[in-house]
Amino acid sequence: MIMFYIGVDLGTSAVKALLMDEKGNVTKISSREYPLYINADGWSDQEPEDWWEQTAEALKELVDGIDASEIQSVSFSGQMHGLVLLDKNDNVIRRAILWNDQRTANQCEYLNNVIGREKLIDNTANVALTGFTAPKILWVKENEPENFTKIAKIMLPKDYIAYKLSGVHATDYSDASGMLLLDVKNKKWSPFMLNLIGIDEGKLAKLFPSYGVIGAVTEEASSATNLPAGVKVVIGGGDQAVGAVGSGTVVNNMCSVSLGTSGVVFVSTDNFKVDYSASALHSFCHSTGKYHMMGVTLAAAGSNKWWVEDILKTINYSAEQTDIKELGNNRVFFLPYLNGERTPKNDPDARGAFVGMSMATSRHEMTQAVMEGVTFSLRDTLTIVRKLGVDVNTARIYGGGAKSPLWCQMTADIMNVRVEKINSAEGPALGAAILAAVGAGAYDSIEDACAEIIKVTEVFEPNTQAVKSYNKKYEIFVKLYDDLKDTFKEISLL
Numbered sequence: 001m002i003m004f005y006i007g008v009d010l011g012t013s014a015v016k017a018l019l020m021d022e023k024g025n026v027t028k029i030s031s032r033e034y035p036l037y038i039n040a041d042g043w044s045d046q047e048p049e050d051w052w053e054q055t056a057e058a059l060k061e062l063v064d065g066i067d068a069s070e071i072q073s074v075s076f077s078g079q080m081h082g083l084v085l086l087d088k089n090d091n092v093i094r095r096a097i098l099w100n101d102q103r104t105a106n107q108c109e110y111l112n113n114v115i116g117r118e119k120l121i122d123n124t125a126n127v128a129l130t131g132f133t134a135p136k137i138l139w140v141k142e143n144e145p146e147n148f149t150k151i152a153k154i155m156l157p158k159d160y161i162a163y164k165l166s167g168v169h170a171t172d173y174s175d176a177s178g179m180l181l182l183d184v185k186n187k188k189w190s191p192f193m194l195n196l197i198g199i200d201e202g203k204l205a206k207l208f209p210s211y212g213v214i215g216a217v218t219e220e221a222s223s224a225t226n227l228p229a230g231v232k233v234v235i236g237g238g239d240q241a242v243g244a245v246g247s248g249t250v251v252n253n254m255c256s257v258s259l260g261t262s263g264v265v266f267v268s269t270d271n272f273k274v275d276y277s278a279s280a281l282h283s284f285c286h287s288t289g290k291y292h293m294m295g296v297t298l299a300a301a302g303s304n305k306w307w308v309e310d311i312l313k314t315i316n317y318s319a320e321q322t323d324i325k326e327l328g329n330n331r332v333f334f335l336p337y338l339n340g341e342r343t344p345k346n347d348p349d350a351r352g353a354f355v356g357m358s359m360a361t362s363r364h365e366m367t368q369a370v371m372e373g374v375t376f377s378l379r380d381t382l383t384i385v386r387k388l389g390v391d392v393n394t395a396r397i398y399g400g401g402a403k404s405p406l407w408c409q410m411t412a413d414i415m416n417v418r419v420e421k422i423n424s425a426e427g428p429a430l431g432a433a434i435l436a437a438v439g440a441g442a443y444d445s446i447e448d449a450c451a452e453i454i455k456v457t458e459v460f461e462p463n464t465q466a467v468k469s470y471n472k473k474y475e476i477f478v479k480l481y482d483d484l485k486d487t488f489k490e491i492s493l494l
Helices: 048-063 105-124 133-143 157-166 173-179 191-197 219-225 239-247 301-311 317-321 363-387 405-415 428-439 446-453 464-492
Strands: 004-010 014-021 026-033 071-078 084-086 153-155 170-172 206-208 213-216 232-234 255-259 263-269 282-285 291-297 333-335 353-355 394-398 418-422 456-460
Touching: 004 048, 004 157, 004 428, 014 048, 014 428, 026 048, 026 428, 048 157, 048 219, 071 157, 071 239, 071 428, 084 157, 105 133, 105 191, 133 173, 133 191, 153 157, 157 170, 157 213, 157 219, 157 232, 170 173, 173 206, 173 239, 173 282, 232 428, 239 255, 239 263, 239 282, 239 291, 239 428, 255 363, 255 405, 263 363, 291 363, 301 317, 301 363, 317 363, 333 363, 333 464, 353 464, 363 405, 363 464, 394 405, 405 418, 405 456, 405 464, 428 446
Parallel strands: 004 071, 071 232, 170 206, 255 394, 394 418
Antiparallel strands: 004 014, 014 026, 084 153, 213 232, 255 263, 263 291, 282 291, 333 353, 418 456
């Protein structure tokens, strides 16, 4: 008899359901899209019922043609920070406010500058960002008081799907870390933050480890999804922490680098670390039950896409990199702040810039500068992590940019780490399936599961000479932002 485990990745544009067997083989994938609602500049909402309806359809397709009795458990990865509000009858009060919504600038200003960044870090390990959940609750309180008074439960996106399957209000430590309501160090809700926001703990879900079984598929959910009633429901985690499981980034001091539209540096740590410089480095709980630190570059592969497709008017990315022969000696710099910047600048006014061109500057030098600028920006996060005493020497790389061997080698040289590519590109969905398997008892631990399922397929070692050259260039890169940040502010006021 084959044992199957399901991972559900609830993304911003679509849900992906993945079927994994007991040997870690992905046997089937199904996905469904749902709409995004933008009713004002900077706003971003979705309907939780859309998530559920499309998840149910994806699950029906996933289990079609297999013996459903062989399904042991289901778990989740989810877009983080989204605010889902339920009333006393568990009906959705309003559309969910998403992670990329920007309406809470005033609430973040209040939290960071009136309450104070140090006070927030003391109680949650993080400062307030517009994407986080607590500022969204304050926004509802101040702008929709009639909805605020109806709140019986505050949930996160993936937790709503877990509730619809199991009937249980639950969340996990990794996803809860991004709410600005969790005492991350001590893994409990923060009384200080609950009092500040004006909610009681009863309105929040019960906390579980990411591999924790919260219940089982109900008869009603079985009818909607074709999953057998009684299948274990494992709570899962936030997309970055679960994606780290899917890449095998679960060992102390191990790093993953995502070169997606945005870029993420994720570092797994056994012990809690916090950044008091308030540079927007996140200190969160990991899906493993330990901790992680994370920083975000808002326009990573997105910068390269802008340069290649919008400016150079081509889609042949590899051809644009063909003439880049030597790493470390390019004199052109690019600041990749096309959408502002998050870590460590936390500066929405920052903008992109080319610096150092001459009449002799070539097309491929500018292409190289774009890729280097993104990687320098990602190194900013690693620099903070290393200052906190974490010795990072290996990174797993994934995302669209990781398809480029040149960019993989550049990452190894700029960050001075061994860069590894792996045998799967499924990331969060696979990570969720691994959590489902661990929760069902198929593996003793997440670390054991990853060691068996995730395999390294290609390695890029840092080149000593290129590392030296890039260290000098990085110092210039950091100085360029400092020199230009007041100019960026002036530009924003034009």
